[in-house]
Amino acid sequence: MKKLWAAxxxxxxxxxxxxxxPSFAMDRELGVYLLAQQSQEKSAEADKxxxxxxxxxxxxxxxxxKINDPLIRLNRDFYLLNDGLYVVFFxxxxxxxxKIIPDEIRLSVKNFFYNLRFPIRFVNCxxxxxxxxxxxxxxxxFLNTTVGFVGIQTPAAYYESLPPSPExxxxxxxxxxxxxGFFIMYPILGxxxxxxxxxxxxxxxxxxxxxxxxxxxxGYSWRxxxxxxxxxxFNKLSFQIGDIDALxxxxxxxxxxxxxxxxxxRNKLIAE
Amino acid sequence: xxxxxxxxxxxxxxxxxxxPFQVYAAGAKATVETQINKILTTMKQPGFxxxxxxxxxxxxxxxxxEVFDYxxxxxxxxxxxxxxxxxxxQTEFIDLFSQVLENVYADRILxxxxxxxxxxxxxxxxxxxxxxxxxxxTLDNKKVPLFYRMxxxxxxxxxxxxxxxxxxxxxxxxxxxxxxxxxxxxxxxLQTLREKTKxxxxx
Numbered sequence: 008m009k010k011l012w013a014a015x016x017x018x019x020x021x022x023x024x025x026x027x028x029p030s031f032a033m034d035r036e037l038g039v040y041l042l043a044q045q046s047q048e049k050s051a052e053a054d055k056x057x058x059x060x061x062x063x064x065x066x067x068x069x070x071x072x073k074i075n076d077p078l079i080r081l082n083r084d085f086y087l088l089n090d091g092l093y094v095v096f097f098x099x100x101x102x103x104x105x106k107i108i109p110d111e112i113r114l115s116v117k118n119f120f121y122n123l124r125f126p127i128r129f130v131n132c133x134x135x136x137x138x139x140x141x142x143x144x145x146x147x148x149f150l151n152t153t154v155g156f157v158g159i160q161t162p163a164a165y166y167e168s169l170p171p172s173p174e175x176x177x178x179x180x181x182x183x184x185x186x187x188g189f190f191i192m193y194p195i196l197g198x199x200x201x202x203x204x205x206x207x208x209x210x211x212x213x214x215x216x217x218x219x220x221x222x223x224x225x226g227y228s229w230r231x232x233x234x235x236x237x238x239x240x241f242n243k244l245s246f247q248i249g250d251i252d253a254l255x256x257x258x259x260x261x262x263x264x265x266x267x268x269x270x271x272x273r274n275k276l277i278a279e
Numbered sequence: 280x281x282x283x284x285x286x287x288x289x290x291x292x293x294x295x296x297x298x299p300f301q302v303y304a305a306g307a308k309a310t311v312e313t314q315i316n317k318i319l320t321t322m323k324q325p326g327f328x329x330x331x332x333x334x335x336x337x338x339x340x341x342x343x344x345e346v347f348d349y350x351x352x353x354x355x356x357x358x359x360x361x362x363x364x365x366x367x368x369q370t371e372f373i374d375l376f377s378q379v380l381e382n383v384y385a386d387r388i389l390x391x392x393x394x395x396x397x398x399x400x401x402x403x404x405x406x407x408x409x410x411x412x413x414x415x416x417t418l419d420n421k422k423v424p425l426f427y428r429m430x431x432x433x434x435x436x437x438x439x440x441x442x443x444x445x446x447x448x449x450x451x452x453x454x455x456x457x458x459x460x461x462x463x464x465x466x467x468x469l470q471t472l473r474e475k476t477k478x479x480x481x482x
Contacts, residue, residue: 110418164420171421249390257383259471260455267454268446275445 074270075189082192086262089197093251101245113245115159120239122151122158126213131174135182140172147171173276177203181277190266198269210236307409307429307436308401314346315396315413318388336385343384348437349377351430355439356449357456364465372465375472380448384441391415397422407431410442 076082105113125148132141147163154162163169180202181187188201199206210217216235219227258264318339321327327335353373354361364372399412408430415423428440428447441448459468 114418161420253383253387253390256386257379258455259452259475260458263455263458264451267451271446271450272444 074266075187076266077189078191082190082266083262085192085194086265088194089192090255090261092195097241097244098248098251101241101248104241104245105248108245113242116239116242117246118151118155118161119158120216120242122148122155123215124213126215127176127209128172128174130213131176131179131209132172134176134179135174137172137174140174143169144172144174172279175203176205176209177273178277180205181273187270187273190270192262192266198265200270200273203273306431307427308398308411310346310429310436311411311413311427311438312398314342317342319396322389332389335389336382339385339388340381343381343388344377346436346438347377347380348430348432348439349373349380351432351437351439352380352449353377356452358453360457360460360465363460368465368469371469372472375469375476378476379472394418404428409436 125144129141129144129148132138132144147169150163150166150169151158151161154160164171177200185202187203191199191201191204193199214236216232216239218224219232219235220229254264254268255261321338321342322335327338330338350373353369353376356376357364357372361369395416397414397416399414401409401411403409408428411427411429413425413427415425417423424442424444426442427438428442429436429438431437439449456468459471
């Protein structure tokens, strides 16, 4: 019964993504972009003086990130809420946390959780048919778990041939041809898109923290797993205060800046 | 290379073939490297840390200004909206926008002082335009990619964009500005910039 329910949820998800994304917009845009690139290369040889305006117009204009954001008003509200929570609670709390807990321990915690989530990366490497990457992930996991003492140290980082590859289901779906759908700013959880929301499925099935709910692993309540995940996220945040503040400081419209940066960063991860 | 035995003539030919590219390639990457090293040595100087944050940023700003091409940067950020600005407005935009960027960039550079910076390869994007790769090695051994996009002005290479983790600075600002300019006039954008630069020294 439980399995049936899960299957329904997953198929419903794909259905929704499919409905909102009739023609896999991303691929089409990429195609158009590539075409535009080609024609540009041809015209690049043309005399610069003839079309002086285009000199600064060309490289990015056809590359303007078209982001589908029908929920922009709601998203903006949630951004304000998140930012408010950050300023009032998370940032001060993280500052205190940083003072009390030594860097080494915070780092160890971060590494431990990163290492623990190996199944997510590994399975998604396989789903994307990235064999080499999957092997590298496995080698990294093996090294860090054993030599690195359950992942708190990262000996694998010393090997150039073992680069970290943060693969997830959102990226897998993108590789399979799904577009972003539309942008979503989740309260507390932050920026995502319809497609990247598939990461919930990731965490549900592949995140070892979530396995604690099973009888075999102790049968803990969902409160426990949520608390552990929250702590992991908070610990991660404690490293990012400076970056978040810099981004806010640099932006004129932080919501747009965060949104565009999220999409661009994801595109880079997908391309890798 | 397993076989070391290659005739000298082939080597010479190879060198001759590579030479023009080498000369061409050295320019942009060397510019970035010199500049970064200059910043790092400045920051290591005794007494630098004793200065106030503003004085530190000021000194770094001077070095940055030597390599950043703010005119190119402003034009590219606004893209086709650039033409909506009158020449006076354009000049003011360049001036204000460069102030904003200087502060942001200098502040980030200061934040990453203790971390190591590696230089990667240089790729040509298009004629007269290259991307120089650099990586900030953070304390937890993570590589943060920081790419400089550069264009040739005369015999000098100047930076017109910085791409951090795949996120282009000018593209990001373009998104914001385009959004703003779709509803408001260039003058309003300038006003926002003026306010932004004014509030800065106080903080």
